[in-house]
Amino acid sequence: MTSARLQPSDGRDAPVVEMSAITVEFPGVKALQAVDLRLFPGEVHALMGENGAGKSTLIKALTGVYAYDTGTVTVAGEQREFSSPADAQAAGISTVYQEVNLCANLSVTENITLGREPRRLGRIDRRAARERARAVLARLNLRIDPDSTLATHPIAVQQLVAIARAVDTDARVLVLDEPTSSLDADEVAELFRVVRALRDEGVAILFVSHFLDQVYEISDRMTVLRNGQLVGEHRTVDLPRLQLIQEMIGRELTTLEDLERAATRQVPPGAVPRLSARGVGRAGALAPVDVDVHAGQVVGLAGLLGSGRTELTRLLFGADRISTGDLHVDGRPVRFRTPRSAIARRIGFSSEDRKGEGVVGDLTVRDNLLLAMQARRGWLRPIPRRTGDELVQRYIRALDIRPADPQALLRNLSGGNQQKVLLARWLLTEPRLLLLDEPTRGIDIGAKAQIQQLVAELAGEGMSVVFVSAELEEVVRICDRVVVLRDRHKIAELDGADTSVDDVVDLIARGGRS
Known part of the structure; x- marks a missing residue:
């Protein structure tokens, strides 16, 4: 899974960020396998892939959240290794996440300048801070009152304030992680106006989204990942949607x-x-x-x-x-x-978040199997011990749950057997x-x-x-x-x-x- 080495559309610039052969391993899992990523100034670059493809891991390797096992990261021609997001931000790489990571109880000005407030005689110069916030908002053509409390604004405006904060740090690279997931059409249009303005100023923007129409509307280039590997790097205009989808989901189904x-x-x-x-x-x-x-x-x-x-x-x-x-x-x-x-x-429901919303790893197989049935009966009517034991044994046999030990802690079972326990839990309720x-x-x-x-x-x-x-x-x-x-x-x-x-x-x- 390798991509052709493309040059920016006019060939004028070298990458501002180049990640080469990045590999990230967790116990028993190789999350990224020798992945490359290049971000050019003045481009919106979409990072594409299904859940588990490695997008979040690659972003965290770039921004200092995760250490990578092999590979190199070069920023503006200099090899760097960030130990924290603060290190990456100091190098000009800022990230705006889907969940806005600002202080809702503070003003717009305070959020934009937080940690970098102008000072006078050892104290924060609030007038200077307000003027600096006004300037960066005006630069982005945002009509937001710098004295207003952030919590009074909708999520779309809060994301724009987060972008303004990134601009105030002189970001050369802006990472936007699912920025449109909670926005309506008008809010997306305003966000894209700001993104295009930053792109035209020469900022490199890494854009992560699952909305194909938006990706094709805003991006100049794409990198596609699948199963922790690089599938391809493409100019957006050269990549038909059908080919993109095939690269994302794979043909070896x-x-x-x-x-x-x-x-x-x-x-x-x-x-x-x-x-x-x-x-x-x-x-x-x-x-x-x-x-x-x-x-x-x-x-x-x-x-x-x-x-x-x-x-x-x-x-x-x-x-x-x-x-x-x-x-x-x-x-x-x-x-x-x-x-x-x-x-x-x-009606029964088996969530896609098996660990977060499904099984309880610290309980036994027996306890997990009986949870939904007990909830349906009500906690004041406990399931008789013999009845529960008979039902548990029946469904362990019926679904071939291994090991066939009702007292085994669920966290010690394989993912497939955990999923069988979750299904058996709902089948016990006779849905x-x-x-x-x-x-x-x-x-x-x-x-x-x-x-x-x-x-x-x-x-x-x-x-x-x-x-x-x-x-x-x-x-x-x-x-x-x-x-x-x-x-x-x-x-x-x-x-x-x-x-x-x-x-x-x-x-x-x-x-x-x-």
Whole structure:
């Protein structure tokens, strides 16, 4: 996975930053493998890749958060090794994160000059600080009151203040990590105006985003990573969207030869959906979506990271509050204000964040298996010991959880067996609808095949399943219908029996347009 060495469009400049053969290893994981990155002055450079591709690790290696095991970083022709973000900032590299890292209780002026306040007679010169803040805001053509408290402004304005702070430090390189994820169209347009102004002043800008339309609108060049390796460096105008998507997700999609593609399960005429969503969305997270899930069907959600797959599953489960639209279960209107309401309707949800929102590593396999069932009963009605033991043993055998020891601490199990425990937890509640967000991510091929086979068997027994996966081959193989999302919008819905990976990739690249 190597890229051609491209020169900037007019050939006038050398890179202001050049990272060469950067390798970062964690225990048991090689997060980056000999990755190169070049940032040129006066360019917006997009860093692209799916979740786990290594984007965040590369940024942290550049900005001094992570030490790298091998490789070199050169800034303005001088080899550097930063021990902290402060070192990187002193060298002219500033980062604005998705979550604004400023002091909301301070004024705009105080945030812009914090740590570098002008002083007079040993005290902060507030008048000089205010004038300096006015000057940098005027330079960016931002109409923001420097005396206003940062917390009084929306997140979009706070991000612009963070950029103004970076400009005040004379940044030569500005890293923007998912800056548009919480912004509406007008706010994105204002952010891009500021980005273009800085680019035209000669600042090198590293832009990270999962929104393809925005990437193609703002970037001059792209670097694509996959699985911790460099796939390619391209001028944006030379890289068709279809090729970008193929580079990001790879063409060597996993083939599980022992799992036949299931025949599409048909819906009887006039059947009432088990779950029906009409115009369901959440402001700033997901545009209104329609989707039906019938009994005994597997409905897949396909799209790149950031497309809205996870946001939709969380809304269907009540993990996030719906702001538009309506939900119906078996034809009756419902409003899930909490996950407990969904569980009461016999809906289960396996989060993509297995460690953060799923399993509890310090509890035993037994305790993890019984958590959802106990929550459904209520904590004042403990599960009888014998009943719990029988259920745990039954599901350990049914899902082939290894080791088959209910008293083993969950953190000591492999990722695949942890995922089986999480699925078994929900199966114990006898759900009628199961929402599975990335249930096969990060597990070995054997466990992956077992989980895919289990999903097919559950649907065959009448359970409804919503299945989310970044592996498109997996989605089209086991799903009866595929809902395709891009940039937080539903763009198409396909019959699983007649759908190929290429069909889905093409739709994402075209935005659903024919």
